[in-house]
Amino acid sequence: MLLRLTLLLTLGGLPFFTSAHNLIPGQPLPPIGVTDRGELVIAQDKIHYQRWNSARLTGRTGIVLHMAGRLAAKESNAALIQAIENAHFPAATVQITTIVNTDDAIPGSAMFVRQSLESSKKETPGAQFVVDEKGAVRQAWQLAAGGSAAVVLDKQGRVRFAKDGALTDEEVRQVIALVQQLEV
DSSP states (O other): OHHHHHHHHHHHTHHHHSOSSOOOTTSBOOOOEEEEEEEEEEETTEEEEEEEEGGGOOSSEEEEEEEESSHHHHHHTHHHHHHHHHHTOOTTTEEEEEEEEGGGSOTTOHHHHHHHHHHHHHHOTTSEEEEETTOHHHHHTTOOTTOEEEEEEOTTSBEEEEEESOOOHHHHHHHHHHHHHHTO
């Protein structure tokens, strides 16, 4: 009986001691494609959607922000978003990709989330925005529901930093410094 209780407590506590996501430093991102909505692109001054695949995240240093389609998810990493904007990374060497899981939005709000992303795309056409209506990326990368994740990729598409959840001020500085180092 004591052995069973010990095993239950030990194994039951494992998720608290291990990383929930499967983004491993030094390894490529787990491959995933988004066919429902997908990447926002501008053609002839109009927004349309095209399929998106994580294999496209090579060739430049990359910052990938994945978030639920909720204001709270965006706000949880607002300091990182602001730091990225302040860094003025050149689009020729740094690709910033924002993936929004509209499957994880407040019911009835997904349309407003898409409209906000479309407006953002028009304001910053060089940024990459992906609408994931079925939560395929969150599932493939084993990210927590309702949250926000940040990933830094090198030019070969290998993970150099990954965190599922809000970044501390120190982690924000670490991300910016890492991207500056990698873009050279």
